[in-house]
Amino acid sequence: GAGVSQSPSNKVTEKGKDVELRCDPISGHTALYWYRQSLGQGLEFLIYFQGNSAPDKSGLPSDRFSAERTGGSVSTLTIQRTQQEDSAVYLCASSLGPGGPTNTEAFFGQGTRLTVV
Amino acid sequence: LAKTTQPISMDSYEGQEVNITCSHNNIATNDYITWYQQFPSQGPRFIIQGYKTKVTNEVASLFIPADRKSSTLSLPRVSLSDTAVYYCLVGDTGRRALTFGSGTRLQVQP
Numbered sequence: 001g002a003g004v005s006q007s008p009s010n011k012v013t014e015k016g017k018d019v020e021l022r023c024d025p026i027s028g029h030t031a032l033y034w035y036r037q038s039l040g041q042g043l044e045f046l047i048y049f050q051g052n053s054a055p056d057k058s059g060l061p062s063d064r065f066s067a068e069r070t071g072g073s074v075s076t077l078t079i080q081r082t083q084q085e086d087s088a089v090y091l092c093a094s095s096l097g098p099g100g101p102t103n104t105e106a107f108f109g110q111g112t113r114l115t116v117v
Numbered sequence: 118l119a120k121t122t123q124p125i126s127m128d129s130y131e132g133q134e135v136n137i138t139c140s141h142n143n144i145a146t147n148d149y150i151t152w153y154q155q156f157p158s159q160g161p162r163f164i165i166q167g168y169k170t171k172v173t174n175e176v177a178s179l180f181i182p183a184d185r186k187s188s189t190l191s192l193p194r195v196s197l198s199d200t201a202v203y204y205c206l207v208g209d210t211g212r213r214a215l216t217f218g219s220g221t222r223l224q225v226q227p
Contacts, residue, residue, distance in 0.1 A: 033215060105163045106215055109160055
């Protein structure tokens with residue numbers, strides 16, 4: 001597609017359930033990022049994938065959070081045993097990856113609004 | 118990534134020029150300066166990027182002094198639709214993750 005696509009756009013889940021959020025990056029982009037944004041707050045970095053390198057997981061808030069990126073393309077963010085404090089908008093972005101300045105422009109999806117009830 | 122400091126909020130009126138300054142005292146030699154704009158209920162959108170001196174595009178200008186310890190985003194003749202949060206980022210994002218600060222909430226009044 002032309003841009004970063006995220007699904008679902010909205011997700012309501014019960015506390016304790018597992019959820020999977022999907023991100024389809026722009027074709028050819030080797031870098032992929034996940035962020036979380038609570039209402040009225042800034043973006044909280046979660047995880048970063050770059051090509052075949054080991055992902056930077058330093059932003060994951062707990063071991064309930066994990067992410068995969070299959071075939072260097074689609075990524076899935078999984079939250080196990082969801083808690084109410086996990087409610088937020090989860091944003092995915094992609095960029096071309098290492099190189100000159102033009103590779104540092106990241107394109108964001110519209111996000112998945114997760115509500116844990 | 119180098120830590121950035123920017124004002125929490127700014128107010129302006131339609132037609133005025135708005136300048137948002139970001140401090141990044143620990144910027145590294147390989148770091149670029151990038152600004153993003155975020156509207157409510159949307160993901161951030163790239164505005165402009167620079168390394169030194171001045172960069173201009175159809176949306177904004179970016180002024181970077183010689184020591185690169187700060188940068189100023191300039192929005193000419195703002196309109197109501199420029200009301201958004203503006204984030205300043207510093208880093209070599211091709212090799213490391215983007216880290217967003219708190220951003221500057223710009224409110225444009227009629």
